[in-house]
Amino acid sequence: xxxxxxxxxxxxxxxxxxQAADVTERDAYVVKNAFRDVVSTPAQSTVRxxxxxxxxxxxxxxxxxxxxxxxxxxxxxxxxCQLFDGRRLEAKVIGVSEDDDLALLKVKADHLPVIHxxxxxxxxxxxxxxxxxxxxxxxxxxxxxxxxxxVEPRMPALGVIIxxxxxxxxxxxxxxxxxxxxxxxxxxxxxxxxxxxxxxTRNSLVQxxxxxxxxxxxxxxxLRDGKPLTVEVELLDVTELANGExxxxxxxxxxxxxxxxxxxxxxxxxxxxPNQCGGPVVDLDGNVVGINIARASRVAxxxxxAAVVRPVVEKLTSGELVAAKxxx
Amino acid sequence: xxxxxxxxxSGGHTPLWRVVAAGICVTAVGFVxxxxxxxxxxxxxxxxxxxxxxxxxxxxSNLDExxxxxxxxxxxxxxxxxxxxxxxxxxxxxxxVIISEDGYVLTAAHVAGAPNRKASIILPDGREVAGVxxxxxxxxxxxxxxxxxxxxxxxxxxxxxxxxxxxxxxxxTGHPGGFEAGRTPVVRIGRILVKDKFAVTTDCxxxxxxxxxxxxxxxxxxxxxxxxxxxxxxxxxxxxxAAYRESWERLVKGEAWGSLPGIGPYLGVQGEPDxxxxxxxxxxxxxxxxxxxxxxxxxxxxxxxxxxxxxASLQNLIGECQPGEKVTVELxxxxxxxxxxxxxxxxER
Numbered sequence: 042x043x044x045x046x047x048x049x050x051x052x053x054x055x056x057x058x059x060q061a062a063d064v065t066e067r068d069a070y071v072v073k074n075a076f077r078d079v080v081s082t083p084a085q086s087t088v089r090x091x092x093x094x095x096x097x098x099x100x101x102x103x104x105x106x107x108x109x110x111x112x113x114x115x116x117x118x119x120x121x122c123q124l125f126d127g128r129r130l131e132a133k134v135i136g137v138s139e140d141d142d143l144a145l146l147k148v149k150a151d152h153l154p155v156i157h158x159x160x161x162x163x164x165x166x167x168x169x170x171x172x173x174x175x176x177x178x179x180x181x182x183x184x185x186x187x188x189x190x191x192v193e194p195r196m197p198a199l200g201v202i203i204x205x206x207x208x209x210x211x212x213x214x215x216x217x218x219x220x221x222x223x224x225x226x227x228x229x230x231x232x233x234x235x236x237x238x239x240x241x242t243r244n245s246l247v248q249x250x251x252x253x254x255x256x257x258x259x260x261x262x263x264l265r266d267g268k269p270l271t272v273e274v275e276l277l278d279v280t281e282l283a284n285g286e287x288x289x290x291x292x293x294x295x296x297x298x299x300x301x302x303x304x305x306x307x308x309x310x311x312x313x314x315p316n317q318c319g320g321p322v323v324d325l326d327g328n329v330v331g332i333n334i335a336r337a338s339r340v341a342x343x344x345x346x347a348a349v350v351r352p353v354v355e356k357l358t359s360g361e362l363v364a365a366k367x368x369x
Numbered sequence: 370x371x372x373x374x375x376x377x378x379s380g381g382h383t384p385l386w387r388v389v390a391a392g393i394c395v396t397a398v399g400f401v402x403x404x405x406x407x408x409x410x411x412x413x414x415x416x417x418x419x420x421x422x423x424x425x426x427x428x429x430s431n432l433d434e435x436x437x438x439x440x441x442x443x444x445x446x447x448x449x450x451x452x453x454x455x456x457x458x459x460x461x462x463x464x465x466v467i468i469s470e471d472g473y474v475l476t477a478a479h480v481a482g483a484p485n486r487k488a489s490i491i492l493p494d495g496r497e498v499a500g501v502x503x504x505x506x507x508x509x510x511x512x513x514x515x516x517x518x519x520x521x522x523x524x525x526x527x528x529x530x531x532x533x534x535x536x537x538x539x540x541x542t543g544h545p546g547g548f549e550a551g552r553t554p555v556v557r558i559g560r561i562l563v564k565d566k567f568a569v570t571t572d573c574x575x576x577x578x579x580x581x582x583x584x585x586x587x588x589x590x591x592x593x594x595x596x597x598x599x600x601x602x603x604x605x606x607x608x609x610x611a612a613y614r615e616s617w618e619r620l621v622k623g624e625a626w627g628s629l630p631g632i633g634p635y636l637g638v639q640g641e642p643d644x645x646x647x648x649x650x651x652x653x654x655x656x657x658x659x660x661x662x663x664x665x666x667x668x669x670x671x672x673x674x675x676x677x678x679x680x681a682s683l684q685n686l687i688g689e690c691q692p693g694e695k696v697t698v699e700l701x702x703x704x705x706x707x708x709x710x711x712x713x714x715x716x717e718r
Contacts, residue, residue, distance in 0.1 A: 065426075065536040066603060067559045067572050075429040166556050167446035169439050184442065184558045190551055293576070294602055310557040310574060312602055325435055339602065340545050340557060340574040 068312065073178040076171045083323050084173040085125045086156040090132075090146075090319060093118035099174070099320025100146065101332060102153045103354050110354060112319035112334060113137045113144035114256065114299040122148050125175050136357035141345060142299050142334055145357035156321055158347045159328035163189050163307050170309050170344075172322050172333060183311030189346050192337075194302030197255045197276035201226060203243045208264060209233050210243045218287045220258075220275035227265065234262035250276065256298030297335040306343035307331050313342045409470055409523045411448040411589045415441060424587040426536035426560075441587065445540065446556050449589050451523040455491035455548030456514065456581055458482055458502060462547035464554070464582030465490070465514060466591060467524045472516030473621075475594050475613055476581030478505040481512035483693045484623040490516050491548045504620035507691060508627030509567070510596045511612040512581065513620040525583060528590035530611035533569060537561045541573035541607070543582025543595055554582070559605075568606040569593040575605040625691050634690045635716035638663065640680035646670075647683040649700075661698065661711035670706075671699040687713070 064071055090098040090111050100111035100122060109122055109132065120132045130148040137144045164170070166185050174180030200219020203210045212230040215222050232246055233239060236259055240246040253259060255278040262271050278301070281287050290296075297315040311322070313336045321329040322344045331344030356362045415421045420437050429435050452467040456476055463480030467473070474490065481488070481502035490500040499517040506512075516522060533539075539561055542554040559573035569584060575595050584593035584607040593607030613620065628634075637656020638649045647669040652658035663669075669677050672686045673696045690696060692715035699708050 064428075065560055065562060067538075069428065071430075072428045075431055075435055078432050079435070165443050165446070166450070166553070167439070167442035167444075167558070169435055169442075184556065186556045187552055291600060292598065308555070310559075312574075325432065325439060338545065339576045339598075340555065340579075 068182060070178070073182055076169075076179045076182060077177050079171050079323060079325055079327050080173040080179045081177065082327050083156055083321055083329060084175065084177070085154045087125060087173045087175060087320050089123040089175055090115070091121040091123060091129070092116060094121075096316045098316055098318060099172075099180075099333070101319075101321045101329070102155055103145075104358060105151065105153050105155050107148040107150040107153060108358060109146040109148060110319075110332065110350070110357075111144055111146060112297075112299075112332075113139070113142050114297075115316070115319060116144055120146065122146065123175070124150075124153070136360070136362045138353050138357060138362050140302075140304060141349065141353050142303070143332070143345070143350065143353055143357070145354070156329045157327070158351060159324060159326075159330045163330055163346045163348075164324050169325055170311060170322050170330070171325075172311055172313065172317070172320065174317075180317055181311045181313055183309045183342070185307065186310050186341065187308040189305045189307045192301055192303045192306045192343065195255050196279040197250055197253050197257065198279040198282055199226075199250060199259075199261070199274050199276060200282055203232070203246060205243045206231060209241055210246045212263075216282055218285065219282055220277050224261070224272045224274040226261070226263070226272065226274070229265075230270075231264040232261060233264060233269075234260075236260050254299060254302055255279075255281075256300065293339040294336070296337065300335040300337040300343070303334060303343060303345060305346055305349045306334065306337075307346050308337075308341050308343055310340065311342045318342070409521055411452055411523060411525050413441070413445045413448055413589045415588060424538045426534050426538075442540075442558060445585075445587065445589050448523075449525065449540065449542060449583070449585055450493050450554050450556070452525050453493060453542040453544075453554035453582060455489075455544045456480055456500070457489040457491070457548075458486050462544075462578055463580040464543035464578065464595065466542075466581075466583035466594070467516070467522045468527060468591060469524050470521040472500075472518070472520050472522045474500065474514040474516060475583070475591065476512045476514055477594060477596050477608065478507045478510045478512040479596075480581040481505055481514055483691070483695065484625050488514055490514070491544075493553050495548075495550055503623045504616075505625040506612060506616055506620070506627050507625065507629060509608055509612040511594065511608050511616070511620070513613070525585060526590045527610050527614060528586050528588075528592045530609070530614050533561055533564055533586065533592040533609075535561050535564055538587050539571055539573065539592060540585045540587065540589075541571065541575065541579070541582065541595060541605075542585075543575070543579035545576045545578045547578045555579075562603060564609070566609070566611075568596065569609050570604060570606050572603040573605055574598075574602055625694065628691060633716055634687055634692050634694070635714040636683075636687045636711075637714065640683065642680055645679055647677045647680045657712055657714040661709045663698070663700065663709065663711075664702065666702070667707070668701040669698060670701055672696055 086102040088100040090100045098115040100109040103110045122132045132146040132148045135147045168185045171179040172181045200216040200221040201212045202214035208231045235249040318333045331346045334345045335343045454465045456465045465474040465476035486502040488500040503513040541557045557573040559571045563570040579595045582595045637653040638658045641648045649667045651665045652663045677683045690713045694713045
């Protein structure tokens with residue numbers, strides 16, 4: 042079996058090892074059941090966020106008058122919130138903090154149960170964390186893996202080698218396993234516009250892309266054989282692209298599109314799907330130590346610590362930060 | 370290490386690893402040095418019998434038991450991080466664990482690559498010290514290294530070979546993606562799902578860069594070394610500690626043996642089979658032979674100092690080498706005697 046050069050640890054075993062009995066796994070139901078008292082209260086303040094009817098994220102009730110906090114980059118289309126008591130309510134985005142990837146939603150409801158924030162420093166490495174869902178046992182459990190630290194934003198890339206040409210920046214080469222390849226860009230395409238910005242030179246194209254993050258999708262208008270064409274291209278992490286590490290869901294599981302560029306992230310080993318991020322994560326006292334902000338890798342989930350989130354909630358509630366962009 | 374530089378796994382380049390059965394007998398070799406410095410062992414006793422029962426393979430049933438587990442987990446983590454190291458050997462980025470006061474480090478064979486390679490050992494605080502690779506068991510993916518600088522170093526004890534049980538709780542650390550300044554070794558807690566002679570399989574998620582890092586029991590003793598993963602998040606394989614215990618002397622001596630099933634050593638030449646000498650008709654393009662400078666018409670007379678007869682005997686000698694091994698090749702080019710250094714490649718059997 043040929044080994045992939047970029048994954049010298051990874052082997053895709055089409056394994057004949059039988060899946061172990063569920064009861065001996067860390068995340069077995071019997072283990073999660075031990076956490077029922079931990080999540081019973083915070084679960085009531087946890088909501089499911091639906092976008093066009095599809096489960097997009099989790100959310101946290103931060104204001105009794107119908108204020109719900111969630112992960113901004115997962116929102117699109119028509120948004121609804123499903124509460125613990127089963128009600129499904131239409132929601133409006135009333136504020137977005139792009140730096141933190143947080144959005145504040147408003148639903149028509151009153152006297153909603155607000156979560157209890159933890160008032161102490163984030164728990165140390167090895168501490169239990171529970172992610173409530175809309176049920177009696179946690180959605181998922183884990184431990185703190187690394188103390189809170191800055192997670193730098195990463196450089197985005199379309200995945201093309203560009204040269205300046207008479208009509209504008211010309212595509213010379215498409216990088217393998219890139220958003221450009223997936224979108225069907227071809228050599229000799231002349232890129233004329235990125236979203237609403239016309240680009241006349243390679244330099245202005247590069248500058249325009251730099252204003253974005255990996256995981257975002259941009260509209261690319263190009264000329265192919267003189268004819269205009271519009272495609273949507275997903276930007277990827279330029280380092281992952283260079284190492285051939287893109288599109289590896291088969292080994293890493295599905296990851297959040299926005300999974301880097303956080304002012305502070307508490308890393309934990311809880312297994313989460315991208316649409317299970319955006320909600321609260323609690324300590325054994327049931328206090329919210331953070332908001333799960335991303336499924337970052339095969340081994341890591343990130344939470345924004347409570348101390349970072351709370352001032353942002355204040356700003357979003359007071360209207361200091363309004364909807365920075367319409368949900369894409 | 371320069372505190373500002375970010376180390377990321379470069380992926381690539383590293384060869385082989387996999388596991389095959391090896392007859393293992395438990396040897397009670399003590400690695401822990403007693404006497405001054407024994408206090409540096411990170412072993413953390415489990416006081417309560419109830420807690421021990423849970424960690425040995427039970428599960429918590431209430432909040433009180435979760436708190437007990439948590440208190441112990443926090444304490445254990447502060448200690449085991451100290452002996453987890455990052456390892457850089459050439460282009461290869463991985464992890465390791467210090468298992469003796471004088472600085473022996475367990476890692477994966479595919480991280481070390483080959484014996485006698487210079488390595489950078491990165492401590493959790495970012496300090497870099499020099500190290501060297503010693504022996505490897507490629508079949509089981511076990512590798513040994515040693516820190517070249519004087520200790521005493523904080524170390525983890527090795528658990529007895531066959532103690533670990535399915536359902537047992539365990540802790541894995543390492544440097545996923547390679548050492549990152551400002552990020553301590555990444556802790557994951559899980560349980561043993563499968564255990565056999567080839568691997569301990571757990572649900573402690575691993576990824577590139579974690580190779581060579583430790584799998585520890587809840588007392589902080591090494592029960593495995595991170596090796597490889599499968600498709601599912603619950604498929605994470607660790608080299609059993611028995612692999613190190615039973616072959617300790619060979620590893621210390623710097624022996625390299627074994628190979629991955631299905632992968633063998635590769636030279637990359639075509640020869641003249643009827644000739645009485647190992648005459649090379651041509652080195653294959655891109656092959657280890659071509660890279661080393663072997664040319665058409667060369668007659669190979671010795672490999673690793675061992676005399677080569679005909680082409681078949683050359684094939685036999687190469688067959689005894691290991692992928693990644695650097696060997697001296699002596700050959701006749703016309704009248705001239707030429708000596709080359711060659712790195713053995715790999716090919717599927």
